[in-house]
Amino acid sequence: MTGRGTLPLRAGALVALAAIPLAAMAMGESFYLAFGARVLIYAIAAVGLNIALGFGGMVSLGHALFLGLGMYSVALPAHFGIDSGWIHLALTVASCALAGTLTGWISLRTAGIAFIMITLAFAQMGFFVLVSLKQFGGDDGLAVAAPSNFGRFGLDSPLAVYIAAFAMLLGLLIWTDRLRQSSFGMALRACRQSGRRAASLGIMPRRCLLAAYVLSAVICGIAGLLLANLNAYVSPSTMSWFVSGELIVMVVLGGIGSAFGPAVGALVYLGAEEVLKSMTGHWMAVFGLLIFAMALVGRPAAARLAVDWSRRPRAVGANRRVLSGTTGTAGTERK
């Protein structure tokens, strides 16, 4: 299952993704292009969340906050006539890093259930602030007055967003794959398994986890920046706890802790959503039951679908047991 066989699969997936815009234009179906871009953007967010959730074992139910911060980092400057993409990007990174550091610092004082609740509460805080800012649309949302403009390259069409998201995701996947095996990634995974043991090795668990949390926040923020440009519209509803839940489902669906899994999860999730939507107006009832069944039957079963795609090279013993595991608990053994 390891290594060699997956390379053609990965290459194939990438070629297929690269071919979507061409095919969409050939068929004259702009819907597929926008849908493809949405998948790529959510894949970026899921890969970002996975750094906290998968590598660090931090079950954050509040990452929609950072997605929303990224979106408003485009919409608010654009509202005041600033269309420089560099400024949008700088704002996104700054706001997400700041919010991530602040909320992460407080949240990491706790663990387990309390951590989940606190990240959730922080996201709600952001949600309510934006809902009550009536001069920026409140809960009706705000149209993005001007797309992000990076010199010669502007995110002014779904195609441009698609290309940017594709390049971003590609780089991110390669980078996270390296990150997993870097000394930071190893330290992070050690913290997930046992903070105390990691500390005895000279790692500072909280600092390590906080760094991962901030990193994942910034990546989610950049996904938000792209999403705002794709939709040309932002709304506080992106920051609702429901979106945070969706991101977690994507990560888990694709295989938690692997570098490529979350991206596959985003594709499966959004794809399943579209298929169900086309079949029934009450798709959420079906989808909800599917997610419930997945959690009940056991995540490894669902994750195994994606394992062949995302197979982690040189898995450490403990992780291998989890992935092929029969126990039904993957990932977050953080006590």
Next chain:
Amino acid sequence: MSLTLFIAQLLNGLQFGVLLFLLAAGLTLVFGIMSFINLAHGSLYMVGAYAAAVAGAKTGSFAVAVAAALIAGVAVGALLERLAASRLYRRDHLDHVLATFGLVMFFNELARMIWGPQPIFISLPESLSGTVALLGFSYPSYRFLIIATGLAVAMASQWLIRRTRWGMLIRAGSSNPDMVSTLGVNIGLLNAGLFTLGAALAALAGAMAAPILSVQSGMGDGVLITTLVVIVIGGIGSVAGAFCASLLVGVVDTMGRSYLTLLLREVADRDVANAAGPALASMLVYLLMAIVLAWRPQGLFPATGRPS
């Protein structure tokens, strides 16, 4: 700001607080003892509200409406325990979040399928729709009923946990479930009873809230988050903590919404105050939570290590 208005707002805060307590009591026991994260607790609240609305509309009796909510809460709660919770106790938290997140989606859509997206309203019986005169001003008697119910439930749960055999087992189960089951106690049954009791309380909260709020799909989601804030502030697993935190959050939220903008106008420009006031008010309870946690990560009244 007149004094009577102030007292009325205080009572409103108290009333919101006891409603939160009805939700928080069940949720915190399930949290603290089974360490099970039930995001679908808000759905049980919704089930209670719909059951009360339907039964109330059919019979016109508020007592029947409350009874219907309790029955629905117990039935759905027991079913959920059997199908989901009992299989997930020993899994990790991520599984709890996933499973119950799916259930929230399912219940919200189910409610929309049966009753449609429009909110439904239920009217109060005449005996409860009046007001009570109090210290020179009048206050709706129904809201007094909510406050009284909440306080009664608080006292009953305190008695249950401190004075009864069942309560003793609950407390023991929270600190060492394996030991309790070794002593010959059917811990599965204990957990099921606890979960169902929590569901019944959530449904009761739904029934009590139904006449003053609109009953609609997704109504449990917002209040669930506030309940989670209450539990985190109060200390996970502690019913007494949940009670104090409920009242605190209820009063802070209500007072913030009514007075924060006025207060800000005293110190800041009128336009600034009008813009910042509502924003600040709606995040006040989350700020409160952040401050409490930065100061005491375990919450104000943590349950572990001593009988609560």
